[in-house]
Amino acid sequence: MRKQGNKINGAKLFINPSRKGSFEELLTIIIENNALVGIGASVVGAAFYDLLKLTWSKTFNQDYEPTTPTVKRLIDRKEPFIGEMEEALEIPLEQAHRPIRQHRDMSIIITRPRDPYQIIKLDNDTLQxxxxxxxxxxxxxxxxVTRYNIISGIGRFYDDDEEKTISFKIPDDAGSSQRRRITWxxxxxxxxxxxxxxxxVKKIVSARGVTRRYLVQKVHRI
Incomplete structure (x- = not known):
């Protein structure tokens, strides 16, 4: 069965067939953008794997500090880029756990070719x-509100009771007065x-009971 996914701008993705008798899947990504190629393949590759580990770790509610300057700068951006990535990755990564859902002692390990370093591990804990x-x-x-993207409606909110920031999303049909209170x-x-x-808000929680996101219903100034 063949299935076409979303288009990737500036790159091509190839999924190679598994070798006979092997459970390994090899994915090849070819970067086409000449500006990126000019930076150097090793720099681009390091940033790609660092971003992969960061976004997947955040989605799995795991601690990870990026190691490359490119990805570190993403953390410092005012827009909640990482929060948007988490929301986009939740369903695909949940679907990637289908074999683990059937066999709870199974694990899937993502590695970089020719590098024994483990990027991320999928198991029953990450499934939860x-x-x-x-x-x-x-x-x-x-x-x-500590971060907010007016286009996506996704942001970060410092909860005084929880004493930490939590991702939030306001509905697409939220009124202008609600949005103004967020930006205020x-x-x-x-x-x-x-x-x-x-x-x-309504809470989106994981199977472990951890709050992942607030779905905002109304906004009130105090």
Missing amino acids: SVSIRTENEVVQVVGN SLHNAQTDGEGKIRLE
Whole structure:
């Protein structure tokens, strides 16, 4: 069976057939962009695998600090790029665990060719992280917006009670007043005690009960 995936701009992806008697799958990515090639294949390759490990680790709720300058700069961006990647990866990575769902003692290891270093490991623990559900109860949380993308509606919210930042998403049909309160909180968050808002949210939680994201229902200024 052949299935066509989403188009990749500036690169080509080839999935090679498994060798006879082997469970290994070899994926080859060819970067076409001349500007990237000019940087050097080793630099591009290192950044690619570093970004892969970072985004997958974040999706699995694992700690990882990037090692390449290119990926470190992504962390410092004001837009919640990593949060958007997490949301995009949750369903595909959950689907990648289908063999593990049937055989809980199985593991899948992602490695770089000609390099014994393990990039990421999929197992029953990571399956629990991407097996998510949305709670029906609407709860209220108080804090500040720390990052926000007005196009995607995805951002980061510092929850005063949890004492940590949690990803959030506002609905596409949210009114302009709701969006203005989000940006108001973001712009005033740097001032001590300012920019506080109260969100009515539904929680997206993992099978372990860890809150992965807030689905915002309403936004209130305090």
